[in-house]
Amino acid sequence: MSFLDFAKTPPMGWNSWDSYGASVTEAEVKGNADYMAKNMKEFGWEYIVVDIQWSEPTADSTRYHPFVPLCMDEYSRLIPAENRFPSSANGKGFKELGDYIHSLGLKFGIHIMRGIPRQAVHQNTALKGTDKRARDIALNNICPWNSDMYGVNVDMPEGQLYYDSLLELYASWGVDFIKVDDIADSKLYKSAHHKEIAAIRKAIDKTGREIVLSLSPGPAAIGDGAFLQDNANMWRMTDDFWDHWRSLYAMFERAAKWAPFVRPGNWPDCDMLPLGHIGIRAVDGGGGDNWTRFTHDEQITLMSLWTIMQSPLMFGGELTDLDPWTLKLITNEQVLKMYKELNYQRQVYRDRTWVVWKAKSETDQYVAIFNTSDEEKQVDASIMSNIVPLEEEVLNLWENEKITLSNQTLPAHGALLIKL
């Protein structure tokens, strides 16, 4: 069995970052899991992912506290902070939280940083399964935006062993998904950390557990596309995405470039959906504790692009606060059917106003038309007549109604998603 089988369709889930930054608590995670199980699971939503720094007892937002001590076990492995995750007391790690999430019929994911804790290296603590110690396997390379870790020398067997010991621990907790950060695009070293990606791939495969591998941050280099297809289930094609039109607009170009790399098990990632109630304790992206700054039309554009591209869908808002409009947006049956069934998609046209994608599944053909201008626009026959059937009756997926394109008007920043 190949790791490509771990994610035959694009992963769909919830991630704690957009709402809680580095500071989410066990109760909040469970609250979101409960909501998903009850309201979203039937549509395919299944992962609950605890994002960065669950080992940091004092984490309180998206701003890290440089150089503070983290919770760590006797083998130089980070473990959950008990004050934030009470069920992890007595060395149980995330086992109980994982069990709880599984009991709801969902899957459990965690975030980790590439490397070994710097505190382990400077204290020269032990490693599992070897007499070598933390200092022996550490490399003098860092993440520039977080001070927790040093890189690991996986050219040494003991370096691989350290990653093996991490994944063994995570598998024992029942982890189904890991998001590894500071690895797909090092802002400092201007490239992916290829060797550590390959080591984590191997470490996962050794566990025998189907753990989906997600790599961050982006933008991953497109020249690494073939390598990433061989090693990961999803990887970020973009830096952190927040609720600004300019960021959404920039995604069109990236999505178009990465489309040739989409295939079952490989899902280039447009990043999380900063929709609904976000920023509760997250301060990145220029927001605050607020509702998404995207308009309804922009949200339809976002969802149309993410789904026709088959990006993973990781919801960032607090689910228990979800409003009916947003819930409907992310549980549209026609759209999600398309999303799961597509086997081909490409951008076929682009100018300053219009972007058009075409896609197909075994049985159907789809078109997405985007108006990226700041004004309402009628579908332009002089441009579109060679691209889409203007006079035929087609299905508007978002509204589940028949339309003809020739008389359609798209709002500023709006989209139409149709089945031919």
Next chain:
Amino acid sequence: MSFLDFAKTPPMGWNSWDSYGASVTEAEVKGNADYMAKNMKEFGWEYIVVDIQWSEPTADSTRYHPFVPLCMDEYSRLIPAENRFPSSANGKGFKELGDYIHSLGLKFGIHIMRGIPRQAVHQNTALKGTDKRARDIALNNICPWNSDMYGVNVDMPEGQLYYDSLLELYASWGVDFIKVDDIADSKLYKSAHHKEIAAIRKAIDKTGREIVLSLSPGPAAIGDGAFLQDNANMWRMTDDFWDHWRSLYAMFERAAKWAPFVRPGNWPDCDMLPLGHIGIRAVDGGGGDNWTRFTHDEQITLMSLWTIMQSPLMFGGELTDLDPWTLKLITNEQVLKMYKELNYQRQVYRDRTWVVWKAKSETDQYVAIFNTSDEEKQVDASIMSNIVPLEEEVLNLWENEKITLSNQTLPAHGALLIKL
């Protein structure tokens, strides 16, 4: 019908550059065509391509004569130099040569430079189908390694019209293949000339003729991969390739990166095969009038990589001088069957010594193992056991004999190409 259908399998042919630089003559072209029809056609070889500067009467090697006058028609279109291509006299262009090649059951290709002749611009000559003149549609951008052309402003309808008039002319000559140069990687402007690529795509489509589009030079940017898939049948992933091991070695990385873009109608291009008798009037690549400097083992490596990658195969040597060993190399039935039938291929392993590719067709599975070191090496079980079946009987395609991999030894720079 899509242009992807113009080349359902990778194009195979002969190109005049490696032997004659800019200076090939009609007689030489016909000689190579005759040979191909007689000895190679049955194996799938079919294109005969006249490379650069067939309009330059004094061309005599790979070194261009800067700023010399070129043969041109009344519509600012370059035409063959009569002294080199006698059948083109009286405005017949390449029609008779094309007819001759077709009469052999082969296809006819030509090379062109992006743009409009500088001499047309400075003389401000006429264009077909418009009152605008050469100066009106020219852009002040150039190719840095050849002084023939200026870029064309295809944002103007008359710019598109000029390219339309070129392709109309080529179609009237019976051209089946054009290689457009100074367009896929401008050495000066550090990018592809996207607009002119799209204009040429449109101009071809308007002719209604199945003309394969090949773009040069490389390396094309991998970020342009999706765009190139939409516009061309083949594009160079590499700068000019000559018979040096270091150039062949460098191709492994490029081929691995471009593999995800291979599909029917889209064939990323490793460049021509500098094999057999080359350099007759070409002086690039550090050679001279000589036989390829590749060893037999290196030639097997080259052909194994090009075929498992499904790069186009464009032979560069003078065919009428072909030796039996080389002829056999390029007409191996098992290898060419694989080459035409594959529908998937990837590099699956690489270290300083070994490179391994896997590929499959509808019915078969293939492996290529390369020893890129400078020493003979036995297949290394500790590395290969997870990748290939070591003890099973497999078919060595080059030798058409059954072998078991565990006891195989590969020569320095050598390769094994096997069917499982």
Next chain:
Amino acid sequence: MSFLDFAKTPPMGWNSWDSYGASVTEAEVKGNADYMAKNMKEFGWEYIVVDIQWSEPTADSTRYHPFVPLCMDEYSRLIPAENRFPSSANGKGFKELGDYIHSLGLKFGIHIMRGIPRQAVHQNTALKGTDKRARDIALNNICPWNSDMYGVNVDMPEGQLYYDSLLELYASWGVDFIKVDDIADSKLYKSAHHKEIAAIRKAIDKTGREIVLSLSPGPAAIGDGAFLQDNANMWRMTDDFWDHWRSLYAMFERAAKWAPFVRPGNWPDCDMLPLGHIGIRAVDGGGGDNWTRFTHDEQITLMSLWTIMQSPLMFGGELTDLDPWTLKLITNEQVLKMYKELNYQRQVYRDRTWVVWKAKSETDQYVAIFNTSDEEKQVDASIMSNIVPLEEEVLNLWENEKITLSNQTLPAHGALLIKL
């Protein structure tokens, strides 16, 4: 005698670009010369410079007409367009205009583009003093923003000879100053054209005439500083400068970096002064036919920076329209005395609000204080006390009055220029 002696103090003059782009006429040049002789000469203003494309009969603004024919003599040398410069009729070139300007006690300057006319190369015209022709010495390199010229191969003696023939012609016209363009920072080749700079240096020296050499455009690379000191009197440290605060603000950093290269005969150049009535037929810089968009305070800042840095001063506005305030600004005796006498200057402090320069002459010490913020600010004792004498009486040069710095307030974008 060294060429450094040609400009012992920084050149001061008028240049036609900011007002007329490529289109100035003889009458306009004379009008400005007359004004300068009468009103500015006594303060040191002396050069009258005809900027780009005086060979182009149809030039009408800053926008060039690509590929149009230029006026040229039998030796492939550009000559003035008679319709614009009537005194140049009958092959007299700029001789009569030069004589006129000299008769006013002023000096005469012209602009040229690096290279040989493309029309000469494509017509393969003759060169003076050799049987070689234009095609033989041309290089396939261009200016990306103007289509007049090709580079010259000065590795050939005939290439040097061509530049010698140009300078011989200019010397015969009585030229005192040449501004050579497309040479100090090629936007296309990302460097200076070193060889052609050295060739022009040699060609000037051979004339025996004191012709000041000015190189454009900028920004010249600071790594070329030592080379430029050896070859030119002035060179642009900046791209074209127009009347925007952001451009003026950006000059502070450049001026600070280039200060170590200032010495008699070498004057790194902050570009022309877009002051007074500009844009009459120039459309660059986002302006139009208008008065400078700089506020009075910004103009004082500009003049304070240019003079304490000892940048050349080349006035860009139409002199005959000069208003009293601007005339006073550019003829302040105290300021110009400082400007001509300084032998050392450096930026000594910079933060987000304040920039401070110190300078000295044989006999005096000067300080310039700039408020680069968008708000009026009082001189900040906590910052300035270590830098300038706060309580001492000092001379405010612009106002010619005694002040004490401790109680001074600077307007937004304003400056104080003082003598200790």
Next chain:
Amino acid sequence: MSFLDFAKTPPMGWNSWDSYGASVTEAEVKGNADYMAKNMKEFGWEYIVVDIQWSEPTADSTRYHPFVPLCMDEYSRLIPAENRFPSSANGKGFKELGDYIHSLGLKFGIHIMRGIPRQAVHQNTALKGTDKRARDIALNNICPWNSDMYGVNVDMPEGQLYYDSLLELYASWGVDFIKVDDIADSKLYKSAHHKEIAAIRKAIDKTGREIVLSLSPGPAAIGDGAFLQDNANMWRMTDDFWDHWRSLYAMFERAAKWAPFVRPGNWPDCDMLPLGHIGIRAVDGGGGDNWTRFTHDEQITLMSLWTIMQSPLMFGGELTDLDPWTLKLITNEQVLKMYKELNYQRQVYRDRTWVVWKAKSETDQYVAIFNTSDEEKQVDASIMSNIVPLEEEVLNLWENEKITLSNQTLPAHGALLIKL
């Protein structure tokens, strides 16, 4: 008094790196000091510099031991390792070693790394004069080639205070020279660490002691030249220099570019002299325990370039092993007189064979002629006649004999240094 007065002529001394890497001992330092006092002091040699990692007890070569503990005082300041520097026992630091060197009439220098020890940050140790602790002032930035330190946030007053506390300690030891590393060209951050350079400048000035400031590694960016002139006495224009002709050859270009920045108190630095017996415990530069790999002619070239450029001279070989030829080379009176008296120097000619520099002092004029080719060459009159007086009698400084240049022959990689 300005810090420029701390080094009115270029510093001359000995540095432990080329012979001992990070591992020099007190006895070795004293041995070199004794030799210098006895044999070299009279010629101007005066600094004895202990290079990197004198706090590392186990240092044994140029290869650092990543993450090992360093000797540190209660205020997070590194102190000498007692096992290597016995006189530093009982908290005396380098006081006794400094006293010893001063007693010989010499000056004492040390090397430090930019920043605060990582071990201090992870242990969160105390700082002198503030309640803030190491973690509070540390930045998450590193040196990529040594794992000892984190950067310091000098935007906080406590960050400046930490540097003040360092310099206060060094002043108390009698330090006359500090070489600060990882600061002039960060290999990771691709720039100088400007803020920390300015903070160290301030910290030195506060001590009231004349401590020469030397910045490493290079190549410093020439765009930082004006800033460096304002803050340091010397800075490296080059990466580490070892005894390879290609490195020496590369220095010509750098020296030519930096010449405009040479002035009393500012001495762009060509790096140490890897001459005599080097590599005793240093393994960088591809050498070993050996005598310099430079030929005698190359050494004359090196010394001619360094002295006419007025680079600092820091001898890298073990002085007690010095041979007579090398001692004579570095104590040539005529050459060192020139070296100390020059007030101007420039490269005036360069081609593939020849490099010529000219220089002058208040009273004399000098020329250095270098043959950079691999063959013996006679002085070429066709090139040199415009540059140097060929038939005049001039003084050959190295040989102290009169010669005429027209009949001189220079060996491969050789030089002539002459006084006119």
